[in-house]
Amino acid sequence: MTRADKAIMIGMMLIALISMFVVNIFFYGPAGTNVIVEVDGQLYAKYNFNNITSPKSIEINTRYGYNKVEIDKNRARMVESTCPDQLCVQQGWIQKANEMIVCLPHRLVVKITGEDAGVDGVAY
Amino acid sequence: MKGTYKKVYIAMLIAIGLVLHIIESFIPIPISLPGTKLGLANIASLLTVAIYGPMTAFAVSTVRAVLGGLLAGGVVSIPYSLNGAIFSTVVMWLALKYLSPHVSLIGVSILGAGAHNFAQICTASIILQNVGIFTYLPVLLIIGTVTGYFIGLTGNYTIKTLSINVDKYRKDGGNF
Secondary structure (H helix, E strand, C coil), X not given: CCHXXXXXXXXXXXXXXXXXXXXXXXXXXXXXXXXXXXXXXXXXXXXXXXXXXXXXXXXXXXXCEEEEEEEXXXXXXXXXXXXXXXXXXXXXXXXXXXXXXXEHHHCEEEEEECCCCCXXXXXC | CCCHHHXXXXXXXXXXXXXXXXXXXXXXXXXXXXXXXXXXXXHHHHHHHHHHCHHXXXXXXXXXXXXXXXXXXCHHHHHHHHHHHHHHHHXXXXXXXHHCCCCCHHHHHHHHHHHHHXXXXXXXXXXXXXXXXXHHHHHHHHHHHHHHHHHHXXXXXXXXXXXXXXXXXXHCCCCC
16 A cells, blocks of 8 residues: 555545535535425425324335335434335434435435525524 | 566456456345446555556556446447546556555545546436436445445555565565
């Protein structure tokens, strides 16, 4: 292992860790308010956490396959999927704004969004 | 008989890549992170780039990605591994060409793994029409650097033995 190898390895690790840090700080917000289900990049369903009082199951049947999403008061998860790898099910609950569960074989994205207003506050 | 050795060696490298691709799918990974894998099959691409250069490596990694997708992993995974294989071959070739005396196969393999992850995320974001998936790239990069190191280490040991064979046939005047 040469010095350049070490430099490349440390450089890659640093880039990854720094961007991970940046994503965690700036991209993921506090608890979200909506759950959005997208198939093939198109909006499939949208739920507001305020309207959900007890855990609710949603069944999603598309031409790619079958998925079952469970939505709790402030979080969501994939309960069932007919995809081969089951990674979306293993991911568990998501609750922060901009967090998402992706089921690649079924082209399905479940994500949590924050407030609908794009701007938090404006100062003059 | 001209070029027969080369053809046999390329066939062997593809076969090694395919077998490693299939074996890899049997090895359970303790952490369940989507998209992470050991990348054992990249040993074949790495060795091909190092011995034969980019064009042969394209052939090997393309054939390996398509056949590997059909044999293990499923047809849906083919676009991801195909794009990853092509882009990582380009990066590994450039790394070998311009950084060669300074880096060993470890550095080349780590860069290749990073390129592979980047291409996979790009493909996923195009298929899903979703840019937010790029937030997952750092996780893949960390895993890719670690596995890339071990793949490069394996490559370093293998190329020593393999290049003895290759040099011998080249000296005999074979079109290797």
